[in-house]
Amino acid sequence: MATNPMTQFEVYSIGPKIQIGNIDISFTNSSLFMVITVALISIFFILSTQKKSLIPGKMQLLAEMIYEFVAKMISDTAGKDARPYFPFILSLFLFVLVANMVGMIPYSFTVTSHIIVTFALAFFIFIGVTIIGFIKHGISYLKLFVPSGVPAVLLPLIVVIEIISYLSRPISLSVRLFANMMAGHTMLKVFGGFVVSLGILGGWLPLGFSVALTGLEILVAFLQAYVFAILTCIYLNDALHLHH
Amino acid sequence: MKDIKDLSKKLEKFIPKDKKEVTKNTSSLGIAMRLSSELVAAVFVASGIGYYLDKWLETKPFLLIVFFFLGAITGILNVVRTSKMINKD
Numbered sequence: 001m002a003t004n005p006m007t008q009f010e011v012y013s014i015g016p017k018i019q020i021g022n023i024d025i026s027f028t029n030s031s032l033f034m035v036i037t038v039a040l041i042s043i044f045f046i047l048s049t050q051k052k053s054l055i056p057g058k059m060q061l062l063a064e065m066i067y068e069f070v071a072k073m074i075s076d077t078a079g080k081d082a083r084p085y086f087p088f089i090l091s092l093f094l095f096v097l098v099a100n101m102v103g104m105i106p107y108s109f110t111v112t113s114h115i116i117v118t119f120a121l122a123f124f125i126f127i128g129v130t131i132i133g134f135i136k137h138g139i140s141y142l143k144l145f146v147p148s149g150v151p152a153v154l155l156p157l158i159v160v161i162e163i164i165s166y167l168s169r170p171i172s173l174s175v176r177l178f179a180n181m182m183a184g185h186t187m188l189k190v191f192g193g194f195v196v197s198l199g200i201l202g203g204w205l206p207l208g209f210s211v212a213l214t215g216l217e218i219l220v221a222f223l224q225a226y227v228f229a230i231l232t233c234i235y236l237n238d239a240l241h242l243h244h
Numbered sequence: 245m246k247d248i249k250d251l252s253k254k255l256e257k258f259i260p261k262d263k264k265e266v267t268k269n270t271s272s273l274g275i276a277m278r279l280s281s282e283l284v285a286a287v288f289v290a291s292g293i294g295y296y297l298d299k300w301l302e303t304k305p306f307l308l309i310v311f312f313f314l315g316a317i318t319g320i321l322n323v324v325r326t327s328k329m330i331n332k333d
Contacts, residue, residue: 035316063310088328160314161314161317161318164286164289164290164293164311164314164315164318165286165318165321165322167293168282168285168286168288168289168290168318168319169285169287171286171288171289172281172282172285172286172322175281175288176277176283177279177287178279178329179281219273220273223273223274223277224277226274226308227274227277228277229279234329
């Protein structure tokens with residue numbers, strides 16, 4: 001048994017080694033679990049929308065609940081103008097949620113516990129939102145960095161601060177998700193290791209902790225997916241409705 | 245019939261209370277995580293900008309120091325803004 005709590009985050013390639021130039025693009029366990037995540041979501045939606053009845057069955061009800069949950073989240077935070085972006089936010093939310101939940105299964109791999117994965121998601125959102133902002137408002141989108149009612153002396157300082165604040169968005173978005181997932185899974189593994197090393201006499205206390213932590217982790221897995229999606233909505237709202 | 249009504253009344257007493265508590269707990273955990281990462285991210289980004297500007301302009305280590313403090317200011321500002329937004333909801 002691997003006692004090092006960090007071995008669970010190791011990425012290794014499975015299958016043949018594929019290389020283009022200097023970039024290694026072989027299929028890894030991380031890619032495998034991303035495929036599993038996407039497959040699970042697709043299968044769920046294909047199955048649940050196959051028999052469309054007026055009175056929904058269990059599967060259809062669940063699919064409708066997810067739809068309504070995300071639709072309500074978007075209309076509450078970003079308003080009506082954000083409707084066209086619903087498919088993107090739904091996919092994003094479900095990808096993060098299912099990836100987190102798949103990671104909760106013992107011996108599986110948590111895709112979102114790697115900063116490069118969460119940063120890629122967050123950076124894509126950041127670029128997309130910036131482009132949407134410039135398309136909607138043109139060059140006046142830069143007014144986002146110049147709040148009204150600031151004395152001229154302070155303006156250069158405020159503009160620099162606003163730009164830093166804007167640039168820190170993808171970092172805070174990605175670091176939050178990655179840190180939560182990694183810390184949680186490391187903690188679970190550490191307590192699991194305590195159970196083994198303390199044995200039958202003292203192992204009961206860490207075992208209890210492990211059970212409690214598993215519950216907490218499932219909560220965190222949902223919560224982080226929710227926060228990730230809702231912050232995307234908030235950033236989208238800033239891009240769609242320029243107000244300062 | 246009466247039994248069922250009694251039962252649902254009894255159940256009603258429990259359900260809303262429980263539900264409220266859960267949502268309150270989850271959102272406060274979410275708020276705590278949001279605020280902390282907001283504070284840290286701004287400092288990191290600003291320090292990074294300072295570091296690379298220093299490398300580019302060969303002014304080590306002044307811009308790093310300046311930008312570190314700017315980042316700290318931004319982080320605090322972000323936290324204040326986020327908590328204002330949360331309070332509004």
